[in-house]
Amino acid sequence: MNAIDNSKMQKDDIALGELMSILSGAKDSPLIFYYDGRPVKPGYHVTEVKAGQFSALDCGANPEAWNEIFIQLWDIEEDDRSHMPSGKFHAIIRKVTEHVKLDDAARLTFEVSDGVRPMQLYCAAMPTLRAGTVHVELSPRPxxxxxxxxxxxxxxxxxxxxxxxxxxxxxx
Structure with a gap:
């Protein structure tokens, strides 16, 4: 079995530690995720954070092992809510670390659904700060x-x- 190797992330992937580091410098800025050509709605929720350690055999019969963090976003709109501040998202993830071991170098996958359409898997690109808002582009995980x-x-x-x-x- 290969050792756990998180270096096999796609070129557009960002690890959890990188995301958290960037967000810690912009805690008051709204955090907006973009997927399928649109931003998440202002009332979005982080509904679940999961840490997984995977062992597999690929199609070439090579053993594989990796850590992965899944962050589930529920893309809903609620009255009188704005986009979540980066600091709140940061605090949610840090709260999770009190109960679940999260590997900062782990591959990061976002699971996104509006509660109607099936959940889809996305990888996150490096966040950008534009006009006082943190933007994170999510692209489908192929x-x-x-x-x-x-x-x-x-x-x-x-x-x-x-x-x-x-x-x-x-x-x-």
């Missing part, structure tokens, strides 16, 4: 083939390593 992903990464690494501009660095 399926992948880990052996193919590793092969493509190796090809890209070899191409970067052995390109003429860097030939002296590793290709002798």
């Amino acid at each position: 399926a992948s083939c880990k052996p193919r992903d590793r092969w493509l990464a190796e090809q890209a690494s070899a191409a970067a390593c052995c390109a003429p501009a860097s030939a002296g660095k590793c290709c002798g």
Whole structure:
């Protein structure tokens, strides 16, 4: 079994620790998640935070292991509510850590539903601060083939390593 390896996150993924670090610097700023081309409604709730440790066998018969944090957002609108301040979201996650061990380096997945449509899985990009508001773009989490992903990464690494501009660095 491979050791737990959270380095296999997609290029657009952000780890929980990165998100929390950014939010801690903007605690009074509204936190708005965007998914499917629209922002969450002002009354959204964090309904659940889960920590999982997974062991699996990929389609190439390679053992895999990773930690993942799931944050469930219920995209509803309530009267007289504005978007949650970053500090409140930060406090919710820190409250969870009093009861559940959360790995700050873990892959972060958002589960989002409006209570009508089925829950969908999203990965989060690096938050941005615009006009006093923290924006977090969520993109659908696609399926992948880990052996193919590793092969493509190796090809890209070899191409970067052995390109003429860097030939002296590793290709002798």
